[in-house]
Amino acid sequence: MYDVVLLTLGSERDAPGGGCGSGGACCGGADATPEERCETPRVPVLACADALTARGARVEPVTARSDAEIDEVLARLDGPARSDGLTWPDPDSKTRLVVATASDAQLRAVVRRLVRRYAPPPSRRPADLAGDRTVPDLPPVAVLPLDPARGGPHRDLAAQLGLPRDPAAVAAAVLDGTPRRLDLLRNDGGSVTLDGALIGAAGEGGRPPRWRGRVEVDDVVLSHGEDPILACAIGNAGGYANLDGLPLLATADPTDGVVEVAVAVPVVARSRFGRRKLRFEVRRARGRAVAVVPRDENVPYLDDGVQGELNRKRSWWTEPAAWAVWAS
Secondary structure: OOHHHHHHHHEHHHHHHOOOOOOHHOOOOOOOOOHHOOOOOOOHHHHHHHHHOOOOOOEEEEOOOHHHHHHHHHHHHHEOOOOOOOOOOOOOEEEEEEEEOOOOHHHHHHHHHHHHOOOOOOHOOOOOOOOOOOOOOOOOOEEEEEOOHHOOOOOOOHOOOOOOOOOOHHHHHHHHEEEEEEEEEEOOOOEEOOOOEEEOOOOOOOOOOEEEEEEEEEEEEEEEEOEEEOOOEEEOOOOOOOEEEEEOOOOOOOOOOOEEEEEEEEEEEEEOOOOOOEEEEEEEEEEEEEEEEEEEOOEEEEEEEEEEEEEEOOEEEEEEEEEEEHHH
8 A cells, every 4th residue: 555645835824933944935936926825725635634544545744834844755755776876756656645735836846846856967867868858757746726716717737637626536546546747847947837837927907018028939939029029828738828818829738748839919900991900919839948038127927826027038948748647
């Protein structure tokens, strides 16, 4: 039978000293949104633990309030020592991990720590690492959503992937399910993206600002930097497929090995009567990597729901099938 760690990420006000530790890992980063810092509901966690225990699993609930505490949990997924000294996941581990998440940013915080734990430095790249990857196959995680509303119109990643939301069904997936491998986006800022990013997401008063920048997907340039851009969607999955009813991403799929990028640019056209009419031209491309170089400062963006500002070049690239979830 399996040992199951049921990991909950603690809030800032739970943490020792009033903070959540190294950079706010428990909340998805220092720039986490208020809902990511809220108390974690206990009822789904207890229900999942009871369902696992009833099936004979040895369950250990853990609340992590820092990166270090997350790392202590992830160390249980390590494989045997390697001759090259690298830390590597155990593909035959009898320990399974359930991450209780109030937001996609919390799930991302755990996957980010998995990447940091198992990604070898470029100078020590092993021969058994796939040529299109910088990380090995990361250990599968089960997702226990804590917010039922995120399964509705404002869907979280678990809802997009069709993962179970009921605690008993999550427990069944952990014990009886199979790993479903998914693409991962890494970026040159040292983080990861599971769902997607939306650059130019919101400005003052909640209205997206116009901004300028160069957007390039592999060898395809979607904007040279002169166009006023309404939004740039970078999609691993489909969370940012639409912006206020404007279709952006058309075929974002976290299992196809590529990233889809869309840029929305306002275009002024004239009707047959000479009237000016504003419409939006959406340019799309798919590829292995995307680079965004903003020409304006403080361009707001969302990345897996976490707010930030873009002031320098940022690149994302695809790690095909790098992470996995337990699916029924």
